[in-house]
Amino acid sequence: MNAPRDTPASRRVRANGDGTVYQRKDGRWEAAGYVLAPGNTRRRIRVYGTTRKEALAKLTEKIATSNRGIPVPSAQGSVAAYLTYWLENVAVYHLRENTHTRYTAVARLYLIPGLGRKKLAKLTAKDVRTWLNQLRTTCQCCTRDIDARRDRPRCCATGQCCHKLLSPLTLTYIHSVLKSALEHAVREEEIPRNVARNVRTGTPRPRRFEPLTADEARQFLTAAQGHRLHVLFELALHTGLRKGELLGLRWEDLDLDTGTAAIRRTLQRTHAGGLITLPTKTRAAERRIALPARCLHSLKLHRELQQTERDRTGAKRPATGHVFTTPQGKPIDPTNLTRAFLVLLDKSGLRRIRFHDLRHSTATLLLEQGVELVVIKELLGHAHIGVTATVYAHVRLRLQREAIDTLSTALDGPANDEPARNDGYDPPPCGAIVR
Known part of the structure; x- marks a missing residue:
């Protein structure tokens, strides 16, 4: 019986469903196989590598993801093309007109100039983080040519940058618009995951407001x-x-x-x-x-x-x-x-205060009168009590300090001369002195 000859690496027999791996004429290795596509269909994909092992590893990862029920991304266009599609065909029917107008302005001024040229399927969390860091540190007068449209230039055109940076709240809002757009792309099975959710922008400080005091309200x-x-x-x-x-x-x-x-x-x-x-x-x-x-x-x-x-x-x-x-x-x-x-x-x-500060004044005065937080939440129409607690945290902190001071005054007061009633609970041998 003749011994079997060694099969060349490019022609080794693979199991059914594992795909094929072969070397191209240019020296690179190519692996091809069928994976799950949107619409519960199958599609043949191709991956490349400098070695057979690298190409095979890429294909194996794609097939493993497909076996978990995650379809392969079908988005071939750019981020700019998808944002335009999302704003014109999806967001316009789910957002109020003023909100849609703000979303469109964010896409036009920030998203498309910064990320528009990248492929939607190849967008990574690193790309989003790098872009946000650039927005955070770049003067908007220079980036958007605001100084060039002024009658009297005072920034880039004069050689003295004014360093007009975006506020943390604006950065968070821009990031939320991108997350909303990519979240819909995930639902439409255009991309496997929302990479913008993996990027943290930090929690911005809430807007400062100056509510009216009780005397000012009167x-x-x-x-x-x-x-x-x-x-x-x-x-x-x-x-x-x-x-x-x-x-x-x-x-x-x-x-x-x-x-x-x-x-x-x-x-x-x-x-x-x-x-x-x-x-x-x-x-x-x-x-x-x-x-x-x-x-x-x-x-x-x-x-x-x-x-x-x-x-x-x-x-x-x-x-x-x-x-x-x-x-x-x-x-x-x-x-x-x-x-x-x-x-x-x-x-x-x-x-001078904003008209909306009258609303803050109502909540602040109610809190100072000892009204329960859940009652204020229902009156103001907040979706969650956490919103009420977060917005008026400084008021609650002041009330806590007053309560603690009241308790300290009571504890520092004169001792009661009446004999304590023995109710069966003896004090600890070494009680701590409260001052």
Whole structure:
């Protein structure tokens, strides 16, 4: 019997399903095999290596991933092409118009210039991290040619860089837009994993806000008494409603007999539709809140005033049903409300704050009065109590310090002369002295 001859390395017999490995004319090794593709189909792929072992290892890894049920990425285009597809065909139907506009601006200004040329299937976490670090340390005037469009250049064109860097909150927002786009690519089985999730940008510091103190809140309400929209400012400070929620309120949402209000919608200005009424952003924001007696009385007077103004102006169009309107009965533009609010602050002699800080003032004053955090969470319409706890952590810390000081005062007080009752619990032999 003849001994079997050694089979050449390029022609060794492999098991069925293991693929083939052979050497190309250029000296490289090529391995080919069938793997799982999107749509529960099979597709033949090819990998290359400088040695047979390297090519075979790459193919074995692809087949092992396929055997776990993970399809091979089908994305062959660039990141820029996919971002354009995602914004025009996916995000536009799932995001509000203003949010979609911000996402589009982020993609145009940062994502596409930084990562647009890379292949979507070959994008790595290292690429994302390198790009974010570059954004974090690069002057935006120089990168986006902002100085060239100014009438009086003051940065790159003058040779003195102003070092206008992006804030940590902006970097986090840009990173979140990229994560959202890649997450949809994973769901469509274009890529096997979301590499942006493996990159940490750090937790940015929350926005600093300056809520009104109790004395300032009383001063603000006193100055608002003669204002046409004093009911709106009063309701904002007593309930913590957002600007859009206040302007979107309808009389049908209010039950003045039981003293409740149903928060179902919000009023916003969009680029395409102008002033439009939208449902609340989250399910938690759709809520029913209790109204204080002071606001109930003011709302009843406001409804009579609104009808008087409508009769005086002779409005022919049907009433919109909004609680807060212009003298002509039209919805109030959020920008105009902000202007009126700032004028009222100047008139009352208070420092300038944002309208949204009235909401923060409500939560801060409630916390200082000892109201439970879960009650404030329901009133403000936060999705999770962790949001409430995070935003107002500094207030809770101050209350904790006051509570600890109160306890220390009690412990440092004079000892009680009455004999202690023996209830069966003896003190430890060496008790620690609390000071």
